[in-house]
Amino acid sequence: MVRYTPVTLEEALRIRAEQDVVPYAGGTDLMVENRKGVTYLFLNRVSELQQISEDDTYVRIGSGVTFTQALKSPLVPDLMKEAVSHIAAPAIRNAGTFGGNLGNGSAKADSVLIEYVTDAKLRIASAAKERTVDVDAFYKGRKQLDLESDELIAEILIPKEGLDDYYYQKIGGRNALAISRVSFAGILNKEDGKIKRIAAAFGAVADTVLRYKEIEKMLIGKTAAEAGELKEAFIQKYADTMVLTRGRVSAEYRKSVCCNLLRDFLDQMI
Amino acid sequence: MDALNFVLNGQKVSYEGSANDRLLDVLRDEYDCKSVKCGCKEGECGACSVLIDGVLYNSCCVAMGAIADRSVVTMEGFRETERFAVLDKAFAEMSAVQCGFCIPGMVLAAEALLSANPHPDEEQIREGLSGNLCRCTGYNAIVKAVGNAAKEGNGLW
Amino acid sequence: MEKISQSVVKKDHSPKMGGRSVYVADYNTAKNGDGILTGKILHSKVARARIRGVEVPTLPDGYYYVDAKDIPGDNNVNIVLDDMPVYCRDTVEYIGEAIGMVVGPDSKKVDRILSEIKVNYEELEPVLDLRTAKEAFFNYEYGHGDMDKAFAEADHVYEEEFETGYQEQTYLETQGMMAEPEEGGSMYVHGSMQCIYYVHGAVKRVLNCEPEGVHIFQDVTGGGFGGKEAFPSILATEVAVAAKKANAPVRCVFDRREDMEYTSKRHPSICRIRAAVKDGKVTALDCDVTFNAGAYSTLSAVVLQRGIIAAPGVYNVPNIHVTGRALKTNTSPCGAYRGFGAPQTFFAIEMMMDHIAQDLGVESLAFKEAHLAKQNDPTSTCGKYHFPVPVQDMINEVDKVCDYRKKKAEYSKPQTGRYRRGIGMSMIFHGAGFTGSGERDIIKAVTRLHKYADGRVEILASNGEIGQGVRTTFCKIVANELNLPLEKVFYDHPDTARVPDSGPTVASRSLMTVGELLRRASIKLREIWKDGEEQEVEERYRQPDFMIPFSLEKFEGDAYPTYAWAVNAIEVEVDTLTGVTKVLGAYGNFDVGTPMDYNIVMGQMEGGFLQGIGYSSIEKMDYDDKGRIRNNSFSDYLIPTTKDVPNMQCMLHVEKFPDGPYGAKGAGELPLVGVPGAYLEAVEQALGGCKKHKLNHVPFTAEDTLKELMKEAE
Missing domain, CATH: 3.90.1170.50 (Aldehyde oxidase/xanthine dehydrogenase, a/b hammerhead)
Incomplete structure (x- = not known):
């Protein structure tokens, strides 16, 4: 039986291009799925993927960075830290990675929610080329990713600007070891008394994380007073637009939590 | 393909099987590490917790390919240490062991916690053990035992 | 603390701690x-x-x-x-x-x-709906007093229905068994x-x-x-x-999903209660109890018996009528689970009493206190509470620890804002040992002590160590009575080829019933003790003389020789935006008689109490329209973690039972039984009380809470 345990990204990409392999990052989702007859490409020794760095515009988190590693890093924004600190429990956070969270394709992925709300980009690499894609474009549908069979997610690029003004809430079934039933993240930046940027993302409610940039525009450029007046219409717009998937916990419940949290976000941040 | 080498409880070993095999199964079936318990095979209970390079993992969620050249410690190895002796005494004094099934994993979680944070407060202990389900104790005795071990074992961690 | 209560290192501690125990x-x-x-x-x-x-x-x-x-x-x-x-x-x-x-x-x-x-x-x-299921495996009815008169003369008549769901035992080791043909x-x-x-x-x-x-x-x-x-x-x-x-x-060892889907669980239930109230007192209770037995009868008869006997709660109500049935549905057979039918019925009566009090505009705890049974009062089955009933004292002790009465009053004022608080209290008993004459007529427990020539004493009994500490507490009793060091007494895992039948490890009976046999056997051995000789003594169960014989046909007499008692208070904070309920404090006061080992008993109380909180709040299991259990994994059926109830405080109140070893009573099941009533009363108070939100089922999840709040918005 073959075994792929590359130590460089170049080697990993070469194997990825030449073989039919499933990228294995932390294993916490793959081992539960327990797919038969697949060959894993083990990425846990590729140190290039395990770096956290920053440039003028972005915090750059390697796809192989674990949640535990991120929690210790001074570079990772608080909003992201808060979200990953609520993931499962220490052993899972020690294994689970940012790349794996993305690659699993679940709308319940707690780090992916933050990537949506911060307009993060993903650097995707293959042996032949490299490209950058917006996180919301990366998710094409339920478990459908914009990732070719020769590509790997290399890095997550989180824009640094304005991340301090955030709101985050995860609703799990209990206080630890809980998969999100609803998660919500919001960012609201103001400049000269007007809303400069607003972002609201909802996790675990549909096939992908939901974010509606068109609706967000309703409040951009508005003063607090104006936004306050538009608030109920704004929330209603979300209520009318969001289509939730069915689950163990009812769609009605999850939708009302979404609206409640959205309202609370606006009340606190406007 | 070469055999997969790793260190198990301080001994170098070579695994000849598939890289896809589950560490939990391999530890139990090939290396007779029966302290590693299977509670769910989904990373949801912590009964199969082991230390890999000193870090806590659920061995049910680790494929063998991921541990090449790394060091795995199970209770079979940890029980020979001085740190274990301190935890052992603390758990005994609190009668924190009931059915025992969660205990090897729980104790390794305590070891991982204390290694990272030798003087945890109660909240930190509860966080450190939060991936290890116990249905018998209600956790109070275990949490107290870990706190007592941290005090008793001052300097060991 | 008495000497016997002082904690020791458990006999099974070392092999379990080091992962050497062989499951x-x-x-x-x-x-x-x-x-x-x-x-x-x-x-x-x-x-x-x-x-x-x-x-x-x-x-x-x-x-x-x-x-x-x-x-x-x-x-x-x-x-x-x-x-x-x-x-x-x-x-x-x-x-x-x-x-x-x-x-x-x-x-x-x-x-x-x-x-x-x-x-x-x-x-x-398939038959899947409990409400339309017709085939009853068991049907029971009992009562006393004049129901017609009580209802005719009532100032108020209340009627309510309460529902409880499945609960899965969720032992960490799944079911597993091995058979080996021998020569x-x-x-x-x-x-x-x-x-x-x-x-x-x-x-x-x-x-x-x-x-x-x-x-x-x-x-x-x-x-x-x-x-x-x-x-x-x-x-x-x-x-x-x-x-x-x-x-x-x-060998067949179940995987977790098999175990969760196909093995026995706690019976889902529907309890309807009608109550007559005159001059501020409940004068009659008519309780109708339905359990979902699943596809085969297994243990449903005995679970139902215990459930219906507990239906009127810890209260002395002069007129009582109780009916109960276990209905067949095409689902996994339900069976034994810590509390054995009583958590369902105690939940119903505790909520009922609380709701009546709220409707009458009187304080719920005071209303319950006014109805508490006392020593020598009749039980629901016209037996007698032969021993002191310590519930009032236990309530006061809980009040002291958590300021219950003050908080109850404070939280009853109108609350606004995102987070709202409530507190609730329940009081329950657990009949110790088998129901009725089961010990005498069916189990007929036998134990032996075998003394080796070297002076070590082996306990021969059939009760299994399942974490509850019986390998240790049995030895403590024998060592104490024989005045031997604990190392000299041992109790191995039982093998039918070696040990007599001292009965099953159920019904909180091991320590109280078998422990007492061992104490008496020890006295026998002490009296004939000869150094250097191998000796054996045997002891058999004798029913205490004071008991009023129990008739299972009429449900009449002493269903239990004595009772363990519990008073629980639970304080919660509800997040009105998400419905998520946080347990701020859980306070359990338990009377299991003399603890045979303080730590062991506390471990039982804390473990059971947390299971009860899980049962009341997050442990939801259900089946779909094909009869398939949907919540069949640890990610779908959630039990509490270390972080869910950090503030859980248990304490012991000791009311000794003269026929138990050194005054011990049954312990294991007690801490779970009363939780649902206390929990839901607390959530209901946080939502504004039963006039705004009448809550009547557990588990009561975040989704349930939010649904209630949405009604308010409409």
Whole structure:
């Protein structure tokens, strides 16, 4: 039986291009799925993927960075830290990675929610080329990713600007070891008394994380007073637009939590 | 393909099987590490917790390919240490062991916690053990035992 | 603290702590050359069907398919009635029912064969709705007083319905059993279990052999909580038949999903209560209790008995009428679970009393206090509370610890804002030991003490260590009475070939009933003790003289010799945006008589209390319109973690029982029983009380809470 345990990204990409392999990052989702007859490409020794760095515009988190590693890093924004600190429990956070969270394709992925709300980009690499894609474009549908069979997610690029003004809430079934039933993240930046940027993302409610940039525009450029007046219409717009998937916990419940949290976000941040 | 080498409880070993095999199964079936318990095979209970390079993992969620050249410690190895002796005494004094099934994993979680944070407060202990389900104790005795071990074992961690 | 209560290092501490204890899954497999075959069950995929045929592929050498045709004796698992088959008869009655078993050396091959078997089902309409189910396995009725008069004269008549869901025991070690044919033709069965003699009786009958033809050993058992009372008899008979056919050791260990879906759970229930109130007092209670038994009767009779006896709660109400039934549905048979029918009925009566008080505009705790039964008052079944009832004192102790009365008053004021608080209190008893004359007429417990020439004493009894500490507490009793160091007394895991039948490890009976036999046996041994000689003494159960004989036909007399008591207070904070409820504090006061070991008893109380909180809040399990359990994994069925109830405080109130060892009473089940009433009362108060939101079911999840709040918005 073959075994792929590359130590460089170049080697990993070469194997990825030449073989039919499933990228294995932390294993916490793959081992539960327990797919038969697949060959894993083990990425846990590729140190290039395990770096956290920053440039003028972005915090750059390697796809192989674990949640535990991120929690210790001074570079990772608080909003992201808060979200990953609520993931499962220490052993899972020690294994689970940012790349794996993305690659699993679940709308319940707690780090992916933050990537949506911060307009993060993903650097995707293959042996032949490299490209950058917006996180919301990366998710094409339920478990459908914009990732070719020769590509790997290399890095997550989180824009640094304005991340301090955030709101985050995860609703799990209990206080630890809980998969999100609803998660919500919001960012609201103001400049000269007007809303400069607003972002609201909802996790675990549909096939992908939901974010509606068109609706967000309703409040951009508005003063607090104006936004306050538009608030109920704004929330209603979300209520009318969001289509939730069915689950163990009812769609009605999850939708009302979404609206409640959205309202609370606006009340606190406007 | 070469055999997969790793260190198990301080001994170098070579695994000849598939890289896809589950560490939990391999530890139990090939290396007779029966302290590693299977509670769910989904990373949801912590009964199969082991230390890999000193870090806590659920061995049910680790494929063998991921541990090449790394060091795995199970209770079979940890029980020979001085740190274990301190935890052992603390758990005994609190009668924190009931059915025992969660205990090897729980104790390794305590070891991982204390290694990272030798003087945890109660909240930190509860966080450190939060991936290890116990249905018998209600956790109070275990949490107290870990706190007592941290005090008793001052300097060991 | 009395000497006997002082904690010691548990006898099983060291091997469990070091991971050396051998659970049934830990014996080496065939792959390692030890010749144990893996058995996996072919479970029914439909809730109700006639089996037209089973197509088994050609099996490789050393592999077997086992089903009902291979059973040498009766195809009946002996539990209470004879309806549960080992392997299905011509129909299957629930999803998961065993149709057969595939056995072989390589578990992966066994899986593959299992997936290739084709079962030809002729599907039949299953009964899944408890409200429309008609077939009753058991029907009971009892009462006293003049109900018609009480209701005719009432100032108020209240009627309400309460509902509870499944609860899965969720022991960390799943069900597992192994059977090994022995030289000479006998069958050795061992595994995870609470009751070796139940398994013995079941296997003997299925293999159609003499008692000596079977012997049963309890392996180290990773938790039971009732779930390993009856189900192991089923699994044991299945592996025994397989081992007989293969003539080799066969082991079947359930995976978590199998265990959650197909093994016994707590009975879902519907309780309707009608209450007559005159001059501010409840004068009559009419309770109607329905339990969802599942597809076979298993233990439902006895679970229902305990449930209906508890239906009027801890209150002395002059007129009582109780009916109860266990109905058949095409779902997994429900069975024993810590509390055994009583959590359901206590929940109903506690909520009912609270709701009546709220409607009358009186303080709920004061209203309950005014109805508390006292020593010498009649019980629901016209027995008697022979011993002091400490509930009032226990309430005051809880009040002192958590400022209950003050908080209750404070939280009853209108609350606004995102987070709202409430507190609730419940008071319950747990009848110690078997219901009625079960100990005397059915169990007839026997224990022995064997003294070796070197002065060590071995306890011979059939009660299994399942984490509750019985290997330690039994030894403490004997060591104390014989004035021996604890190391000189030992109690190994029981084997039917070596120990007498001291009864099953159930009903919070081991310590109180068997412990007392051991104490008396120790006295006997002390009196005849001769150094250097091997000696043995035996002791048999005697029913306490004071008991009013219990008639199961009339439900009349002392259902229990005495009662353990609990008062629980739970304080919560509800997040009105998400419905998530945080437990701010959980306070449990428990009277189990003299603790035989303080730490062990506290461990039982804390563990049971947290299970009760889980039952009330997050542990939701349900089946779909095909009868399939949806919440079949640890990510779908959530039990509390270390972080869910950090502030849980248990305390002990000691009211000694003269017929228990040193005053001990039953302990294990008590801490779970009262939680739902306290929890839901607290949530209801946080939502503004029953006039705004009348809550009546558990588990009460975040979703349920938010639904209530949404009603408010409309």
